[in-house]
Amino acid sequence: MPGDHEPGASTPHTDGMAMPPEWAPHERCVMAWPARASLWGGLLDQAKADHAEIARAISRYEPVLLVARAGEGDEAAAACEAGSYDVEVVEWPLDDSWARDIGALVVTDGAGRRAGVDFAFNSWGEKFLPYDEDARFAERMCDQLGLDRYDATHVVLEGGSVTVDGAGTVVTTEQCLLHPNRNPDLSRDHLEAELETWLGVERVVWLPFGLVEDDDTDGHVDNVAACVAPGVVVAQTTDDRANPNHDRLRRNVEVLEAAGYEVRTVDVLPYAEAGGETVVVPPTNFYLANGACLVPVTAGADLDKALDAVQSAVPDREVVGVPGTTLAFGGGGVHCITQQVPAVAP
Template sequence: MSTPAADGFRMPPEWARHERTWMAWPGPNFTFGEEGGGTLAAARRAWAAVARAVRRFEPVTVVAGPGQAEGARALLGADIDLVERPLNDAWMRDIGPTFLTDGRGHLAAADWVFNGWGAQEWARWDLDEKLAEQVCRLSGARRYATGLVNEGGGIHVDGEGTVLLTETVQLDPGRNPGRTQADVEAEIHAHLGTTKAIWLPRGLTADYGQFGTRGHVDIVAAFARPGTVLVHTQPDPGHPDHAIGAETAKLLRASTDARGRRLEVVEVPAPTVVEEDGELVDYSYINHYLCNDGVVLCGFDDPRDEEAAAIFRRLFPGRTVTLVDARTIFAAGGGIHCITQQQPMA
């Protein structure tokens, strides 16, 4: 059986040009509550704000549940494409496909197994596990199915052979019981076209809560360009993420990428807010989204929002940085990167 890598496909870096962005529309479920409730209404407003921010730079397609497109249109506006397909949840980064290109004008996608972030007891995924295949059809991408349980938020690539992973995600017994690190790497490389994996030991503390992903990398570290990686750091030494950020930065500074370069680490301080309603939060600017000529950056109405924006403006001088309030999205278990998925130009 052929693999994407064997057929010449690879996952481009997020800063490569996009054809469009895919998103999913929040519907009634355990995370957002019932139709007509305030939590679901707030989530829809937050998702719409991100979709409109991305639409300034590139086309956007939003997948809504059956019968929900008309309501979504009222919040999204006329210039965002809408399609209706059955959904359980709204995290397109994780339930959608990971798009690939071959440099010869062809589009493909890796369709990972999705099982509710490690078969978490509250999660339902009977519909979401089929969505990547449907998005492949809608986009015209050649689909490569894999038996590896993985989510798009659990990987980050530099486009030159390197991928970031987290031990508590791909090696999670709830996701891939019995698979070794070597097994996972082989499957990842075969489907992303990468050749070197850098493993982080764990994610942020709050990401192991009820609606957490058990350590997605895209809230901890992300490539900004080949050889340069952004890392979430917590300045407060009393916060449990202080040690995690320091460990992550140290590990990455000691690492080389697939081309043998020693990595440059850019530390991005966490927002000052560490709790909401007595619960620890994992607010992070790392969970941003790069779109054509733009950076859509998580905002938290926090004194460090502008400090983070300045870091991103320096790193991406040709892009417009847009802050979008992400607190409602984080309350549901993720951020801006988690609800978007790029389709690269083939």
């Protein structure tokens, strides 16, 4: 059932295109340089250092395109050691650095054609102002990469709110996608139709919950679950009944299993401290690069245990721990600051 769009206009659904799963080969990764000082507070410099470290780590497996504000490209290039690593820095207007949520979602037809889907971005329900430049990031990304662009800006949707399995299903959360600050005039059935139209899927699996603490994004799926292989989803869980997420995460697993998935679980990491606040660092907020899985980690955690759990879930990839605490203070993780660009099919 197609979603609303201009009569006669093509969509990924009508053009036989779909969003590839994140484990499919990538041409590159798109990132952005931290810019919103009011969000990062006294941790802006640390956020930049961590973004640079993550960009360098990803560039070992695939090229990185990093976007910086005008006048900040040299700073970003120096921090990323762009001369020594496969990191290309370009300058566009920016509000901040959450490339997952502001970037275009790239769809392919499996035969060499790619295009970017440009959804509306409203800063997670008008939470952080201004956001005018980030609302244009997807369009600029398509221009930079020479991609055709599908205009889906009648629907508010962030990349961190969906994960696709490559077999016709998208997994999302009711907590986020049905939140009244996103698409208050669209019913659940209408949203399903929009996902089918613009992501080229045939089924939507609705997890009930994101994390209790995820009040910035209202429960993005990338903080609780990720599709990692055909028929396989990694889901965050905890055996600690005192953790406010215990029952929520358990219910998510039940829904995934009922949908026919093999669920591989990873335990929540201990709470961390950053900027005088207690933050949660979700291990499922990882980035699947070509041949690798970059996992946000935090001081004080049993890192070997945490990384071993993820390694068991993605045995075909090199698992790499990267800084996650400051990103969590800002409201995200490694997945939140990255957006993959699928490779062209040979």
